[in-house]
Amino acid sequence: MSELTVDGARLRSALETLAQFGATPSGGVSRTSFSPADSAARAWVLDRCEAAGLRVRTDGIGNMFVTVPGALDDARPVWTGSHIDSVPDGGRFDGALGSMAALEVACRLAESNVALRRPVEAVIFADEEGCYHHLLGSTALVRSYSPDELAKLEGRDGDRLVDALQGLGWDLEAASATAVPAGSVHAFVELHIEQGAVLEASSVDIGVVTSIVGMGGGRLEFEGRADHAGTTPMNLRRDPLRAAGELLTRLPEVTASISPTAVATCGIIGVEPGAANVVPSLARLQLDYRDVRRDLIEALEDALFEAANEAADRHDLQVRFTRDSITNPAPMDQRLQDLIESAATAQGRSTLRMPSGAGHDSQNMSRLAPTGMIFIPSTGGRSHSPAEHSTWADIEAGANVLLQTVLSLATE
Numbered sequence: 148m149s150e151l152t153v154d155g156a157r158l159r160s161a162l163e164t165l166a167q168f169g170a171t172p173s174g175g176v177s178r179t180s181f182s183p184a185d186s187a188a189r190a191w192v193l194d195r196c197e198a199a200g201l202r203v204r205t206d207g208i209g210n211m212f213v214t215v216p217g218a219l220d221d222a223r224p225v226w227t228g229s230h231i232d233s234v235p236d237g238g239r240f241d242g243a244l245g246s247m248a249a250l251e252v253a254c255r256l257a258e259s260n261v262a263l264r265r266p267v268e269a270v271i272f273a274d275e276e277g278c279y280h281h282l283l284g285s286t287a288l289v290r291s292y293s294p295d296e297l298a299k300l301e302g303r304d305g306d307r308l309v310d311a312l313q314g315l316g317w318d319l320e321a322a323s324a325t326a327v328p329a330g331s332v333h334a335f336v337e338l339h340i341e342q343g344a345v346l347e348a349s350s351v352d353i354g355v356v357t358s359i360v361g362m363g364g365g366r367l368e369f370e371g372r373a374d375h376a377g378t379t380p381m382n383l384r385r386d387p388l389r390a391a392g393e394l395l396t397r398l399p400e401v402t403a404s405i406s407p408t409a410v411a412t413c414g415i416i417g418v419e420p421g422a423a424n425v426v427p428s429l430a431r432l433q434l435d436y437r438d439v440r441r442d443l444i445e446a447l448e449d450a451l452f453e454a455a456n457e458a459a460d461r462h463d464l465q466v467r468f469t470r471d472s473i474t475n476p477a478p479m480d481q482r483l484q485d486l487i488e489s490a491a492t493a494q495g496r497s498t499l500r501m502p503s504g505a506g507h508d509s510q511n512m513s514r515l516a517p518t519g520m521i522f523i524p525s526t527g528g529r530s531h532s533p534a535e536h537s538t539w540a541d542i543e544a545g546a547n548v549l550l551q552t553v554l555s556l557a558t559e
């Protein structure tokens with residue numbers, strides 16, 4: 148019997164249809180979790196799965212699970228999946244690839260009537276891109292957010308997560324009862340675009356991920372004094388945005404003082420009251436920082452706060468730092484790395500073992516179950532931009548490696 152393969156045309160059509168939800172004029176997508184575009188995409192996923200005869204359930208924070216039953220129905224399931232939310236004006240493949248490939252794997256297994264011992268579940272995680280908290284949905288599977296913590300989570304626009312959930316008619320009690328016991332999942336595998344240029348530069352088909360970087364984040368607020376922009380001499384101002392600017396120019400130096408792998412980014416700046424002719428009273432910076440070890444991330448947080456305090460002192464300001472919880476760096480399971488590599492090699496694909504500098508739900512999943520990640524090349528290494536691109540041939544190849552890996556896990 149020939150080896151089971153995905154339906155490449157159906158996978159392509161699913162990715163093209165998904166890209167229409169939140170499509171932007173630049174050819175990318177803006178599909179923030181819990182936005183109207185995200186809700187429409189969820190409804191489409193639900194219809195598509197029901198039409199294929201697959202059962203779908205959604206947990207209290209919006210993670211979706213699509214089930215293909217196995218012979219041992221009470222056996223621990225094999226999970227595969229990713230996310231369908233995007234960054235603002237992001238690409239069509241980040242998360243979408245692993246989500247649509249997981250649904251394709253589920254459909255293919257269901258329609259081929261292959262004898263599975265374990266159930267297979269395609270999982271679509273909520274808010275991976277962290278509009279409200281980085282890796283929100285998968286974090287909620289590792290540990291439920293407390294109602295207090297949920298109430299404090301705010302989105303990029305300053306809106307509250309609880310309001311977004313209630314706006315969709317969701318039950319807040321269920322949103323803080325999402326954790327899954329460690330050991331209740333047999334294994335997790337995620338297919339993703341590389342989002343860097345390593346595979347392309349080395350002409351390799353498949354990346355086998357060895358580890359994923361750890362991520363921290365937080366909101367830094369400098370508070371000064373609003374004044375008239377025309378009448379207040381430069382040396383008498385308490386301008387928080389000038390201190391914020393000084394801090395930002397020091398990011399390369401601060402990260403280098405921690406480790407050669409540390410990175411820090413400010414992708415959102417807010418100023419109050421926000422008028423061209425008013426010296427601001429408040430500057431708010433949303434920071435993202437990462438490194439390969441948790442202790443380095445903690446040291447980086449402290450160094451960033453110290454640099455912020457130095458800038459605040461120079462301008463006679465108050466400074467506040469609200470830290471998000473840290474997502475730990477995570478090694479990928481050794482046996483799953485071997486399984487992925489064997490599946491790829493058996494399909495005639497070249498492989499490379501490599502770390503991931505991007506964050507992924509897999510790093511949370513690795514606390515629940517043995518976890519592995521499959522990368523395919525990203526053209527020019529571009530990602531988090533409408534320029535994100537991978538070839539249909541690479542997409543189909545990656546999906547077939549995913550299918551064989553899931554099949555091995557579900558039949559063992």
Ligand code: HGY
Binds near residue numbers: 276505
């Ligand atoms: O930000 C990240 O690394 C991921 O794309 N959420």
Ligand code: MN
Binds near residue numbers: 241276
């Ligand atoms: Mn992303």
Ligand code: MN
Binds near residue numbers: 241507
């Ligand atoms: Mn992603």
